[in-house]
Amino acid sequence: MxxxxxxxxxxxxxxxxxxxxxxxxxxxxxxxxxxxxxxxxxxxxPFVKASQHPRAIVMKPTHGDFLNDYYNSKDLHIGVTNSHGYVVEFSEQGIQGVDTLTKTWSSCNMGAEWDQCLLLEQFDELWNEIWDSVLLKMSLSPLWEANRYNEERHNCFTFVLAFLRALDCGELSEKAQDPKQFCKQYVVPRTSxxxxxxxxxxxxxxxxxxxxxx
Ligand SMILES: [Zn+2]
Incomplete structure (x- = not known):
């Protein structure tokens, strides 16, 4: 790569x-x-494979890859990896990465799609248990069913910020209260x-x- x-x-x-x-x-x-x-x-x-970064916040272009297709930050898609490196994401198709029927992780998006992404933040192993339990619980909430998706107001960013607030992990959770602050501090430095x-x-x-x- x-x-x-x-x-x-x-x-x-x-x-x-x-x-x-x-x-x-x-x-x-x-x-x-x-x-x-x-x-x-x-x-x-500057890019990483999401699967090699468990407990992380990762970003990629909505379509294509960074090197060839990325133009500006309006094109970004954001997701969370669980403790195994599976990406959980919210889009117009609802939640991917979690099987809502069996209530377990699903490796459906472990293809090459997340092989060139930016790492916003990664947590250490001590967080494994709480990270996975908050992420799984959130993903199963009806808030993130496909019909609730709205490109402007209820999108992949909304999901990740809600997860970070629920995680209650100090500064990052605080910054996640305000999407503008979060972008300024975590997204813009990486994308530039x-x-x-x-x-x-x-x-x-x-x-x-x-x-x-x-
Ligand atoms: Zn010379």
């Missing part, structure tokens, strides 16, 4: 690429890939950091190098 974007420094420029070239694309000087002065590093990939990576990725899809003057 990680496209492996690299960055190195040369002749007062920062060069982004996926393979360190033989010659500097700016000054054409021959490069030694092992030259420490190039300060090469791999640009950190990811935005930089996304634009770099898209530049490198069109050309071999992306060059920044230092």
């Amino acid at each position: 990680d496209p492996g974007i690299l960055c190195f420094h040369h002749c007062d420029h920062k060069v982004f690429c996926t393979i360190i070239p033989e010659q500097c694309p700016v000054c054409q000087q021959k490069l030694d890939r092992y030259d420490y002065n190039l300060l090469p590093f791999r640009v950190p990939y 950091a990811a935005g930089k990576y996304i634009s770099l990725y898209r530049q490198l899809k069109r050309q071999c190098f992306f060059i920044q003057h230092q």
